[in-house]
Amino acid sequence: MECVECFLRDAFFQKCDLTRSSFCGSDLCHTQFEECKFHYADMSDTINFSISPENNDITHAIMSVDGALALLHKYQLTIR
Secondary structure (H helix, E strand, C coil), X not given: CECCCCECCCCEEECCECCCCECCCCECCXXXXXXXXXXXXXXXXXXXXXXCCCCCECCCCECCHHHHHHCCHHHCCCCC
């Protein structure tokens, strides 16, 4: 699936195989993912996304450092 430089607002993906998908440069504001596979999915420069590693398989997903840190948002950590 190609979603390059898209604006997906309030979308809901459930039990989707997003293997090798690209969300490069997309804004996923309030988009939810439930039980999805992100194997080798490219999330480079994707903003406003929230993916729970507990509920989704993110094995080998490609993302920026900021994207990887966003995965920790729900834990309310202070990262310095």
